Amino acid sequence: MKPKYLPLTATIVIFVLSYALCVAQYPNILSTRVIGNLLTDNAFLGIAAVGMTFVILSGGIDLSIGSVIAFTGVFLAVVLENAAIHPLVAFAVALLIATLFGAVMGAIIHYLEMPAFIVTLAGMFLARGMAFVLSIDSIAIKHPFYGTLKGLYYKLPGGGRITLIGGLMLLVFGIGILIAHRTRFGTDVYALGGGTATAKLMGVPVGRTTIMIYALSGLLAGLSGIVFSLYTSAGYSLAAVGVELDAITAVVIGGTLLTGGSGFVAGTFIGILIQGLIQTYITFDGSLSSWWTKILIGLLLFAFILMQKGIVYVSRSERRHA
Amino acid sequence: MTAILRSYALRLLPQLIALAAILLMVSFVFPGFFRLEIQNGRLYGSLIDIFNRGAPVVLLAIGMTVVIATKGIDLSVGAVMAICGAVAASSITSGHSLAMTLLITLGTGILCGLWNGFLVAVLDIQPIIATLVLMVAGRGIAQLVTEGAILTFNDPGLIFLGSGSFAWLPLPVLIWLAFGILVALIVRKTALGMLIEAIGVNRQASTLSGVLTPVLLIAAYMLSGLCAAIAGIIAAADIKGADANNAGLWLELDAILAVVIGGTSLLGGRFSIAASVLGAIIIQSINTGILLSGFPPEFNLIIKAAIIVFILVLQSPPARNALTFVALLRASRKPTERQAR
Numbered sequence A: 001m002k003p004k005y006l007p008l009t010a011t012i013v014i015f016v017l018s019y020a021l022c023v024a025q026y027p028n029i030l031s032t033r034v035i036g037n038l039l040t041d042n043a044f045l046g047i048a049a050v051g052m053t054f055v056i057l058s059g060g061i062d063l064s065i066g067s068v069i070a071f072t073g074v075f076l077a078v079v080l081e082n083a084a085i086h087p088l089v090a091f092a093v094a095l096l097i098a099t100l101f102g103a104v105m106g107a108i109i110h111y112l113e114m115p116a117f118i119v120t121l122a123g124m125f126l127a128r129g130m131a132f133v134l135s136i137d138s139i140a141i142k143h144p145f146y147g148t149l150k151g152l153y154y155k156l157p158g159g160g161r162i163t164l165i166g167g168l169m170l171l172v173f174g175i176g177i178l179i180a181h182r183t184r185f186g187t188d189v190y191a192l193g194g195g196t197a198t199a200k201l202m203g204v205p206v207g208r209t210t211i212m213i214y215a216l217s218g219l220l221a222g223l224s225g226i227v228f229s230l231y232t233s234a235g236y237s238l239a240a241v242g243v244e245l246d247a248i249t250a251v252v253i254g255g256t257l258l259t260g261g262s263g264f265v266a267g268t269f270i271g272i273l274i275q276g277l278i279q280t281y282i283t284f285d286g287s288l289s290s291w292w293t294k295i296l297i298g299l300l301l302f303a304f305i306l307m308q309k310g311i312v313y314v315s316r317s318e319r320r321h322a
Numbered sequence B: 001m002t003a004i005l006r007s008y009a010l011r012l013l014p015q016l017i018a019l020a021a022i023l024l025m026v027s028f029v030f031p032g033f034f035r036l037e038i039q040n041g042r043l044y045g046s047l048i049d050i051f052n053r054g055a056p057v058v059l060l061a062i063g064m065t066v067v068i069a070t071k072g073i074d075l076s077v078g079a080v081m082a083i084c085g086a087v088a089a090s091s092i093t094s095g096h097s098l099a100m101t102l103l104i105t106l107g108t109g110i111l112c113g114l115w116n117g118f119l120v121a122v123l124d125i126q127p128i129i130a131t132l133v134l135m136v137a138g139r140g141i142a143q144l145v146t147e148g149a150i151l152t153f154n155d156p157g158l159i160f161l162g163s164g165s166f167a168w169l170p171l172p173v174l175i176w177l178a179f180g181i182l183v184a185l186i187v188r189k190t191a192l193g194m195l196i197e198a199i200g201v202n203r204q205a206s207t208l209s210g211v212l213t214p215v216l217l218i219a220a221y222m223l224s225g226l227c228a229a230i231a232g233i234i235a236a237a238d239i240k241g242a243d244a245n246n247a248g249l250w251l252e253l254d255a256i257l258a259v260v261i262g263g264t265s266l267l268g269g270r271f272s273i274a275a276s277v278l279g280a281i282i283i284q285s286i287n288t289g290i291l292l293s294g295f296p297p298e299f300n301l302i303i304k305a306a307i308i309v310f311i312l313v314l315q316s317p318p319a320r321n322a323l324t325f326v327a328l329l330r331a332s333r334k335p336t337e338r339q340a341r
Helices: A003-025 A032-041 A043-057 A065-082 A087-111 A116-134 A144-151 A164-182 A184-194 A196-201 A206-232 A243-253 A265-285 A291-321 B002-029 B046-053 B055-069 B077-093 B098-122 B127-146 B156-163 B171-189 B192-201 B203-208 B213-239 B251-261 B273-292 B297-315 B317-340
Strands: A153-155 A161-163 B037-039 B042-044
Touching (some): A003 A265, A032 A164, A032 A265, A043 A164, A043 A206, A043 A265, A065 A087, A065 A116, A065 A206, A065 A243, A087 A144, A116 B297, A161 A164, A164 A184, A164 A265, A184 A196, A184 A206, A196 A206, A243 B127, A291 B127, B002 B273, B002 B297, B046 B055, B046 B171, B046 B273, B055 B171, B055 B192, B055 B213, B055 B273, B077 B098, B077 B213, B098 B127, B098 B156, B156 B171, B171 B213, B171 B273, B192 B203, B192 B213, B251 B273
16 A cells, blocks of 8 residues: 555544444444534534645645634624625625635735744634624524525434535535545645645746635635534634634544645545544543543544654655665 | 843844834823832832733743744643643642642643653654644643632632732742743853754754754753743632633743744744743733723734734745845945935
């Protein structure tokens, strides 16, 4: 097997093994109800994590997505409360704002040659601040269209439901995989992650690609915000704090190297499922306290980083001997 | 001596100007800003308040500067603050003496730093991920220590560290002043600072030229852990309790920002602890200033983001190049003017 598939394989093996362990203890975890809920509960995180995967593949980082999710939610709530426009129009406007926001951050990163970490940190403050300015209260969204959207689901055998937002996450992952592996933009992202100088020499349009990467991340954060507002039926400026960290963790557990240039969108999906599984297990168990989630995910993160180190080391020494 | 002082002043000039501008702006909208008075043997006033409230970020920024100078970053400091606050509270409530509590807490912080340093220096993991592990797990560990509750304590000695005063100044201010001067002296009066900068510029080259890279890297992260421990104690002592969920939340970002505003590059190399401390004070002045000036608190983050973006754009390579270009243009014009005369 090629070494580049090793992290992804390991992630999948660990997911299947831990799922089997959970099922051995609580057979109900195998039911389609639990699986449907796993998808629904993690839909917003998954959609945002797809954007984060592209950013990390290109060697960057985006700390602003949690704030953008909160901003989108508050924006939708305020607009739907005060203006008589259809939610679909509001969705389009919200997506446009989020995409532009990401594009501007990408432009600053490229043209002002500033580290992505600091630029998106400022973006995080700015987006959260804009959410605060719109409203500091939690606003419920009572538009009937929301009820219609929430009522849409595909019934699985066994009583489980793939809700609209769960299905949307699956769709976004599918499109993300296509973009990453079947388009010019996708290869440009991988090339950029391998090194800006080499990418430039190969003829990759560095500026355009950087801007598009952060615009895509912004767009998906906006979409994630819409999903989050559907999920909670409310907009709150303090919501979704720290989602960027969960997304980064999912990406790393999914086998993408944080140095960029190597990884798979599909891995991120497994990363999301592993995080969701840990939470589901702790809920099922009932006696474990919630803080074990954080500690377990931290340990898992550590184990995956170690494994990646080992793989890189082994593949390097193999190349040396060959 | 004057030459050294002048070079220091030149290095700190942008930060001092930024701070002065912000303080002046605040004093325009809030007239009594610079007033200081002594009550109960302690100085009171908005300026003192800035220094006092800024103590945790200043302390974190001191350790963060050294870590960033080695081309690293420490995302875990906020979580380490929470762990140390929890450890301090649970140790003092379980009957340990103040000295023992401080020893255990500072030891915990150094241990956290040792873990980060081990990952970065020995296992050779990128700093941003290596410290992400403790950032994610740390708050869980802190909650494990406090068992999910807010642990309160009423030991007068520990509380004194957060809200006491000595020689007219609040104790947190004295702590960060003393600690900052101590660290600055240690790195600048020995070759340590230069070696740290060497690692930041090129780790491999420094190792090859005989610098004990792993030891120094681990020491940098341990210093950062120690700073986080002191900040954690102050934060816990200030509210007389350990809040595992909120202590030090997002302070790692403020600390990194302070270092960047202080002009230390995230790419490692030359650093200045004094400039980072000024950066932290600038951030706190913005926070306090916005509160005092009576803006609706909703605008806090936006104003903060705008000021930060402005400072960062000024420091960005293209802006710097443009400034040097203008300076060169002026310098080259002078002789031609003379010739024309």
